[in-house]
Amino acid sequence: MKIAINGGHYPGLDSGAVGATGLQEAIVTQDLMKRVARYLRTVWYDVTEIQENELYQITDASNNFGAELFISIHCNSAASTSARGTETYCYQLGGVGERLAGCIQSQIIKSLGTVDRGVKTANFAVIRDTDCPAVLVETAFISNKEDEKLLADSTKRDEFAKAIARGITDLVAMGL
Template identity: 70%
Template sequence: MKITINGGHYPGRDSGAVGPTGLQESDVNCDLMSRVANYLRAVDCDVLEVQENTLSQITDASNRFGADLFISIHCNAAVDTNAKGTETYCYELGSDSEKLAACIQQQIVSSIGTADRGVKTGNFFVLRIANCTAVLVETAFISNKDEEILLADEAKRDQLAAAIARGITDYLSLG
């Protein structure tokens, strides 16, 4: 099984969202990407980690790799600093992508205890252009002070990465 893990945004060029204490989304996503990849490699998946500056570089790398699955990892942000929770996006409901999104969403919410914002559809470039089953995970709101603390905690990030990896393996077990 070939799986692309994309850590959203690009450290040093595109920080993504920035939390109240200055935690940068790109740094969190880079760490989560590496941790998820390591968990998947431990169960014999062939994993490509990709964190590039442009969306086309990301999808081109994944498509060249011949990925069967594509998972883009992000931290959410909102003007309302009380917004919280996890949501996972697929391009189309009723698809294999929705099934993968549901597996990942369920594992994160049950393992980490974040608010369940559900599986949603999104017209994101990486979901449209990836030549495989693709999802985008919004792990937690970096703009929320409590969730920023969760995202800054290495042990919690490891739990989050393990939950994403379990969601992927849950999906693979569906056959």
């Protein structure tokens, strides 16, 4: 199984969202990407890590790799600091992408107890322009004080990474 993991945004060029403490989304997602990839490699998946500045570079890298699944990892942000929780996006409902989103969402909620904001659809380029089932995981709100603490904590990041990896293996175990 060939899996592409994308850490959203690009350290040094595009920080993504920034929390009240200065925590940068690009740094968090880079760490999560590496951890998820490591867990998937331990169960013999062929994994590529992609963190580029341009969206077309991300989708091209995934497509050129021949990915069978694509997962983009992000930290959410909102104007309201009360917004919190996890949500996972797929391009459209009714296919493998939706099932993958559901597996990852379920594992994160069970493992970390974040607010369940559900599986949703979106027209994001990284999930629309890949040649395989793709999801975008909004792990937690970096703009929320409690969620930002989760994202800043190395142990909690590891729990997020394990949950994402388990969500992927759950889908594969179901036979895609």
